[in-house]
Amino acid sequence: MHTRLFLPLxxxxxxxxxxxxxKDKPEPAADQPVVVGATGGVYIANEGNFxxxxxxxxxxxxxxxxxxxxxxxxxxxxALGDVCQSMSLFNxxxxxxVNNSGKVVVVDPSSFVATATITGFNSPRYFLPVSxxxxxVTDIHANGIAVVNLSTNTITGSIHCPGWxxxxxxxxxxxxxxxxxxxxxxxxxxxxxxxxxxxTVSMGGNSIVADANGKLWVMCSSASSKLYRIDPVxxxxxxxxxxxxxxxxxxxLNINSGSDTLYYLNKDVYRMPISASALPGSPFVATxxxxxxxxxxxxxxxxxxxxxxxxxxxxxxxxxxxxDGSLINSFQAGIIPxxxxxx
Amino acid sequence: xxxxxxxxxxxxxxxxxxxxxxxxxxxxxxxxxEINATRLAEFSSGTKVQQIDSVTMARYRWSDxxxxxxxxxxxxxxxxxxxxxxxxxxRGGSANHTxxxxxxxxxxxxxxxxxxxxxxxVSIANSxxxxxxxxxxxxxxxxxxxxxxxxNMPEFxxxxxxxxxxxxxxxxELRQQARVEMGQGKWISSIAVYNAIAxxxxxxxxxxxxxxxxxxxxxxxFKQQGLLAEEYYRINGKQRINLRFWxxxxxxxxxxxxxxxxxxxxxxxxxxxxxxxxxxxSASVKTVVRAAYFDEQLSWYASELDPAALNHSCTAxxxxxxxxxxxxxxxxxxxxxxxxALAFSDGFPDEQHQERAAAFxxxxxxxxxxxxKTTLSARQELVAGKLAPLTGSLGSDYKLNGWLTxxxxxxxxxxxxxxxDLFWKPGGNPDLLPESGYSGExxxxxxxxxxxxxxxFIGDVTGYSRTMDNWIIWLPGxxxxxxMNIMNVWSRGIEAHAAVAMHVEQAMIKxxxxxxxxxxxxxxxxxxxxxxVDKQLIYVPAYSGNGKLSLIYKDLIATFGxxxxxxxxxxxxxxxxxxxxxxxxxSIAYKLPLRGANEISLLAxxxxxxxxxxxxxxxxxxxxxNFQFGISLRFNRPQPTTPKDTDRHAH
Numbered sequence: 001m002h003t004r005l006f007l008p009l010x011x012x013x014x015x016x017x018x019x020x021x022x023k024d025k026p027e028p029a030a031d032q033p034v035v036v037g038a039t040g041g042v043y044i045a046n047e048g049n050f051x052x053x054x055x056x057x058x059x060x061x062x063x064x065x066x067x068x069x070x071x072x073x074x075x076x077x078x079a080l081g082d083v084c085q086s087m088s089l090f091n092x093x094x095x096x097x098v099n100n101s102g103k104v105v106v107v108d109p110s111s112f113v114a115t116a117t118i119t120g121f122n123s124p125r126y127f128l129p130v131s132x133x134x135x136x137v138t139d140i141h142a143n144g145i146a147v148v149n150l151s152t153n154t155i156t157g158s159i160h161c162p163g164w165x166x167x168x169x170x171x172x173x174x175x176x177x178x179x180x181x182x183x184x185x186x187x188x189x190x191x192x193x194x195x196x197x198x199x200t201v202s203m204g205g206n207s208i209v210a211d212a213n214g215k216l217w218v219m220c221s222s223a224s225s226k227l228y229r230i231d232p233v234x235x236x237x238x239x240x241x242x243x244x245x246x247x248x249x250x251x252x253l254n255i256n257s258g259s260d261t262l263y264y265l266n267k268d269v270y271r272m273p274i275s276a277s278a279l280p281g282s283p284f285v286a287t288x289x290x291x292x293x294x295x296x297x298x299x300x301x302x303x304x305x306x307x308x309x310x311x312x313x314x315x316x317x318x319x320x321x322x323x324d325g326s327l328i329n330s331f332q333a334g335i336i337p338x339x340x341x342x343x
Numbered sequence: 344x345x346x347x348x349x350x351x352x353x354x355x356x357x358x359x360x361x362x363x364x365x366x367x368x369x370x371x372x373x374x375x376x377e378i379n380a381t382r383l384a385e386f387s388s389g390t391k392v393q394q395i396d397s398v399t400m401a402r403y404r405w406s407d408x409x410x411x412x413x414x415x416x417x418x419x420x421x422x423x424x425x426x427x428x429x430x431x432x433x434r435g436g437s438a439n440h441t442x443x444x445x446x447x448x449x450x451x452x453x454x455x456x457x458x459x460x461x462x463x464x465v466s467i468a469n470s471x472x473x474x475x476x477x478x479x480x481x482x483x484x485x486x487x488x489x490x491x492x493x494x495n496m497p498e499f500x501x502x503x504x505x506x507x508x509x510x511x512x513x514x515x516e517l518r519q520q521a522r523v524e525m526g527q528g529k530w531i532s533s534i535a536v537y538n539a540i541a542x543x544x545x546x547x548x549x550x551x552x553x554x555x556x557x558x559x560x561x562x563x564x565f566k567q568q569g570l571l572a573e574e575y576y577r578i579n580g581k582q583r584i585n586l587r588f589w590x591x592x593x594x595x596x597x598x599x600x601x602x603x604x605x606x607x608x609x610x611x612x613x614x615x616x617x618x619x620x621x622x623x624x625s626a627s628v629k630t631v632v633r634a635a636y637f638d639e640q641l642s643w644y645a646s647e648l649d650p651a652a653l654n655h656s657c658t659a660x661x662x663x664x665x666x667x668x669x670x671x672x673x674x675x676x677x678x679x680x681x682x683x684a685l686a687f688s689d690g691f692p693d694e695q696h697q698e699r700a701a702a703f704x705x706x707x708x709x710x711x712x713x714x715x716k717t718t719l720s721a722r723q724e725l726v727a728g729k730l731a732p733l734t735g736s737l738g739s740d741y742k743l744n745g746w747l748t749x750x751x752x753x754x755x756x757x758x759x760x761x762x763x764d765l766f767w768k769p770g771g772n773p774d775l776l777p778e779s780g781y782s783g784e785x786x787x788x789x790x791x792x793x794x795x796x797x798x799x800f801i802g803d804v805t806g807y808s809r810t811m812d813n814w815i816i817w818l819p820g821x822x823x824x825x826x827m828n829i830m831n832v833w834s835r836g837i838e839a840h841a842a843v844a845m846h847v848e849q850a851m852i853k854x855x856x857x858x859x860x861x862x863x864x865x866x867x868x869x870x871x872x873x874x875x876v877d878k879q880l881i882y883v884p885a886y887s888g889n890g891k892l893s894l895i896y897k898d899l900i901a902t903f904g905x906x907x908x909x910x911x912x913x914x915x916x917x918x919x920x921x922x923x924x925x926x927x928x929x930s931i932a933y934k935l936p937l938r939g940a941n942e943i944s945l946l947a948x949x950x951x952x953x954x955x956x957x958x959x960x961x962x963x964x965x966x967x968x969n970f971q972f973g974i975s976l977r978f979n980r981p982q983p984t985t986p987k988d989t990d991r992h993a994h
Binding site (some may be wrong): 024025026027029049051052053054076077078079081082100101102103119288289290291308310311313314315317335 | 551552553554600601602603604816818869870871872873874875881885886909910912913914915916917918919920961962
């Protein structure tokens with residue numbers, strides 16, 4: 001009887017232990033804080049996944065070619081937050097807009113240690129300093145643009161503006177604000193925080209830049225996407241370029257430091273001199289099976305940074321291209337690299 | 344017919360039949376058990392079928408199906424929190440790769456192909472069975488990683504039974520259930536109602552915030568009401584009919600993630616499920632004709648101020664099958680199924696509908712010496728005029744000796760695209776193909792009892808492998824995301840389970856251990872430089888397992904269990920992951936017998952006893968230690984017995 005008892009026992013033990021013979025501990029992420037220089041680099045805002053809280057700010061050192069995947073977590077011992085939309089540098093401070101955490105984190109640009117957190121936003125997108133003590137922050141859901149006091153790091157008010165306010169630029173003492181869900185570029189007088197005017201464009205305004213001639217360029221993406229050139233003084237549309245296909249979805253309008261060449265994404269990367277009379281026909285960098293998601297143009301050198309978000313659920317890759325379109329190198333960033341912030 | 348009218352009609356039928364049951368002094372003897380899911384009982388050779396035993400079912404009386412499956416099976420339940428969305432990953436598959444059937448009908452939503460397990464109270468079913476592995480040939484689309492069968496199986500002739508109970512739990516949880524069953528002669532009428540409310544305002548350490556502050560969960564209230572009415576009637580010695588109606592509505596707040604400041608989102612679900620079945624039994628032929636109508640509505644409010652995003656679907660299913668016993672141990676089953684689904688959603692341009700027809704057949708052979716049982720099955724489905732993959736399976740059980748059985752099964756499996764995949768605007772892709780693949784498994788099962796029945800060993804080990812092609816994922820298109828048949832996933836693993844039960848004096852001690860290992864990897868690059876190739880899918884733990892110790896002494900059952908869930912990756916390149924966790928649960932159940940068949944049942948449970956801080960899904964906090972106490976009363980007045988009652992006709 002007892003011998004029969006011992007037959008199944010080792011068998012059962014073997015069954016149960018069989019699966020546990022392979023190690024599965026993953027490689028932990030680097031957790032040593034990195035201090036970066038004050039010049040010669042670029043910060044990359046990696047959105048991360050909505051509600052995953054895995055947004056990161058990467059850093060690339062141009063001279064050494066070395067990349068750090070995340071500056072924030074190692075420096076602060078806590079993750080940055082949910083969906084890092086953009087980052088701006090102003091007066092020796094970094095302002096990191098964390099969209100779905102409803103906050104702007106103020107960091108030391110070298111150590112990336114957070115020195116303050118501006119809270120109370122709804123769904124913040126882009127940060128624009130309009131004076132030494134004041135900045136505007138656009139928002140998807142707030143139906144308004146937040147006014148931030150940069151001395152106290154608090155929200156002092158909101159400029160009522162219906163719809164999803166997106167990118168914004170400063171020109172002639174006024175802020176020009178794109179709107180994804182209204183057919184307007186809104187004009188704000190920064191001295192009194194009032195919307196004084198609006199310029200009619202098409203729906204889907206997503207990006208805006210100012211060029212060397214003091215003109216504004218606005219990208220609007222919809223079933224009939226358009227690129228506008230606007231004179232900010234007369235507030236008139238001077239030029240209008242219409243994208244030919246309903247499947248065109250241009251965005252991420254950028255400009256080089258000479259402010260004479262536009263770059264934008266429309267699946268591929270396109271380049272267009274501000275003096276051009278038509279939209280470019282062929283891409284500057286072809287998408288080539290990638291999922292291109294962001295562009296940045298390095299000041300002075302004009303090197304173009306192109307972010308590949310791959311499947312949106314893994315670390316993205318950033319490619320660097322010379323002005324002639326040839327690839328220099330690439331480096332790894334965080335999940336969904338979107339916006340670049342050059343030192 | 345409006346919903347209110349249909350509800351009224353069902354209630355009228357129920358009332359009428361209950362009245363009829365009283366008036367019948369009829370004691371025609373029949374077999375005691377209804378047939379359910381014949382295909383599961385008869386045509387699943389070669390696959391592992393786990394039936395949750397009645398003691399365990401009683402322990403989950405105040406829980407939802409997700410909680411039961413998470414603790415008692417290797418299925419990984421992707422739970423977003425107490426009372427929040429819970430979906431499955433079975434043998435490394437997606438949530439769409441588990442078929443969930445209620446009394447033989449697939450209750451997966453046509454919109455997204457799955458069902459939220461947190462909305463299904465365990466008490467809704469009398470029996471829960473899990474069939475492991477691919478069985479699309481039996482159950483159609485979605486039976487890829489496995490299938491879950493919820494069945495209602497009444498017992499005839501129990502007379503009047505009334506069950507009432509309530510449970511009280513941590514974080515403002517209150518549940519109530521009441522059931523009245525009238526079983527007399529040829530009839531059974533039963534009606535059950537249930538109600539639940541939970542504030543879910545538990546405290547948790549927010550490890551995503553600086554200093555991991557202790558926070559209280561916000562906006563997490565769960566409210567649910569439901570009704571289940573069942574009607575069974577034996578027309579004569581050969582024919583039976585039954586009707587079932589299940590109504591449920593839930594209203595849930597959707598809590599913020601650990602990285603969100605606040606949330607005021609809310610989700611409301613309402614479902615009506617009605618089924619009817621006719622069975623004809625003779626010595627060699629069983630015929631079943633069944634029909635179902637499901638109506639489900641989901642309203643999502645992103646915030647209090649936002650308008651509802653509406654999703655509404657209706658499904659009508661009709662099925663007929665006959666199983667015929669031939670000589671020399673042969674059994675065949677042939678059947679047809681027609682499923683019509685329609686759906687409206689704010690995400691669809693118009694109302695969408697889909698017609699599906701399927702024919703299926705199985706052949707089973709018992710060897711002459713009764714040592715082996717082999718089943719061959721096939722199913723062909725026509726979806727909106729297009730042929731789904733022809734699926735087949737071949738499986739066999741072979742008794743190696745008195746205590747050891749070998750099992751093996753190969754199957755072709757598939758799952759059809761959901762309405763959201765096909766019709767969502769923008770992005771829905773009407774040209775999607777069904778996902779399809781092959782699965783194979785082999786295993787050994789031990790069931791060994793010592794002479795004198797002082798101890799019994801039960802165990803099994805199964806190795807499996809499955810490749811799934813045309814795996815659908817949503818990828819960015821020209822200007823919006825669109826689903827594409829792009830991934831190819833290879834899932835393989837080992838499941839093992841061992842249990843020993845011993846009699847010690849008057850008590851019984853049971854010790855069980857379950858371990859699972861699954862690798863589920865993407866095999867193709869979705870785009871240039873995709874680092875997910877050969878990497879584990881996100882939210883598939885490679886390791887999981889549990890151990891459970893039970894002590895049964897007279898009417899007292901004490902159980903202590905530990906569950907382990909290993910690393911789960913949250914990025915497809917496997918660079919980001921969630922930490923493993925151990926959960927310790929304990930329960931004490933006591934049944935106080937009263938006069939006759941009356942009784943009082945008490946259940947006290949503690950969950951997460953060691954205060955593990957854990958997240959099943961990234962950024963979704965889970966409660967620390969918490970408790971539940973339940974009490975239920977059963978009152979039974981038996982049917983007056985006559986000599987004929989003890990007769991039992993074979994079916």
